[in-house]
Amino acid sequence: MNPEKGPSLPAEPENAEEREADRTAEVTRRLALLWAPTEPKTRGRKASLTRAAVVEAAIAVADEGGLDALSMRRVASALGLGAMSLYTYVPGRTELIDLMIDVAYSELDLPVPCTPWRPALAKYAREHWNLYLRHPWILQTNMWRAPLAPHVLDAQEAALRILVDEGPTERQVVEIISVIDNFVQGLARGAIAENRDRENTGLDRDAYWMSMNSFWEDWFDVERYPTMTRVWQAGGFDEPDGPFEPSFERLLDSVELTIAKSRESRTS
Numbered sequence: 001m002n003p004e005k006g007p008s009l010p011a012e013p014e015n016a017e018e019r020e021a022d023r024t025a026e027v028t029r030r031l032a033l034l035w036a037p038t039e040p041k042t043r044g045r046k047a048s049l050t051r052a053a054v055v056e057a058a059i060a061v062a063d064e065g066g067l068d069a070l071s072m073r074r075v076a077s078a079l080g081l082g083a084m085s086l087y088t089y090v091p092g093r094t095e096l097i098d099l100m101i102d103v104a105y106s107e108l109d110l111p112v113p114c115t116p117w118r119p120a121l122a123k124y125a126r127e128h129w130n131l132y133l134r135h136p137w138i139l140q141t142n143m144w145r146a147p148l149a150p151h152v153l154d155a156q157e158a159a160l161r162i163l164v165d166e167g168p169t170e171r172q173v174v175e176i177i178s179v180i181d182n183f184v185q186g187l188a189r190g191a192i193a194e195n196r197d198r199e200n201t202g203l204d205r206d207a208y209w210m211s212m213n214s215f216w217e218d219w220f221d222v223e224r225y226p227t228m229t230r231v232w233q234a235g236g237f238d239e240p241d242g243p244f245e246p247s248f249e250r251l252l253d254s255v256e257l258t259i260a261k262s263r264e265s266r267t268s
Contacts, residue, residue: 033095034102034149040088049079054089055099062100062137070137072096097141102149104135110158117259118252120162125184128155129244132188139189143181167263176255183251187243 037051058075072093073083090096108127111120132139146152159180163173198204203211222229231237 029091030095030098031148033090034098034147049081049089051089051099052103054079054086055096055103058096059100059103059135063135067097067137067140070097098147098149101138101141101147102151104131104138105149105151105155107131107134108151108155110155111162113161115162117162117166118256121159121180121252121255122248124155124159124162125180125248126244128181128184129188132185133191133195136188136192139185139192143185163259167259167266169262172258172262176258180251180255183248187247191243 039050054075057078058070061074061078062070070093072086072090075096076083076086079086090099108131109123110127111123115123156177159177160173163176164170168176194205197208201208
């Protein structure tokens with residue numbers, strides 16, 4: 001999924017042959033698992049698990065160790081199965097990650113229709129922020145190629161619906177949602193890295209910077225960095241309450257200006 005364009009809708013094929021050529025067995029199988037799943041068939045015996053249980057176990061593995069820890073063998077071991085048994089439920093790791101992302105996105109409490117745009121957009125962003133912190137491995141995937149999964153598209157639909165009738169053009173709506181998504185994902189990556197460093201070193205962010213205090217006396221040059229010194233003396237680097245809310249409110253202010261300008265241009 002391109003972060004600027006959302007789901008990419010291809011040009012309509014000119015004939016049946018072209019439409020059929022677009023359907024590879026791999027893509028057909030991958031999409032069918034997301035949109036028309038069936039429980040696996042076994043030879044002469046009932047399957048001991050469900051596909052949902054396999055996906056749940058895979059999410060638990062990734063939550064603990066990230067995608068580097070995720071393998072078919074590791075998930076099978078967590079379920080008490082042999083590695084080859086897992087392929088009864090999921091064809092491979094790529095399809096498994098698709099399903100994991102779809103299940104994770106089902107946790108989103110998306111804004112309902114007719115909610116005023118500002119609280120709706122704030123809820124959309126906060127829900128994704130919390131989702132990424134619960135499941136950091138999502139941001140290890142290529143977000144530009146997010147799976148075309150039901151709950152992923154539900155989130156995209158909800159985001160577009162917030163702004164599409166508020167004044168901006170359809171292109172501007174996509175651009176605004178892209179900015180929101182990139183802001184939340186970037187901030188979440190920083191928070192995830194900070195959490196990881198805290199766990200590895202035993203130092204939180206404040207303790208880390210306290211340990212570096214000698215730099216300011218021994219090495220910092222106010223003549224080389226006069227603007228930085230001015231901003232620091234004015235309290236510009238004082239920490240806000242939490243990394244998300246203050247910055248996001250400024251971003252929403254910018255969206256509000258864009259909406260107002262779009263409405264003005266349409267009525268003039």
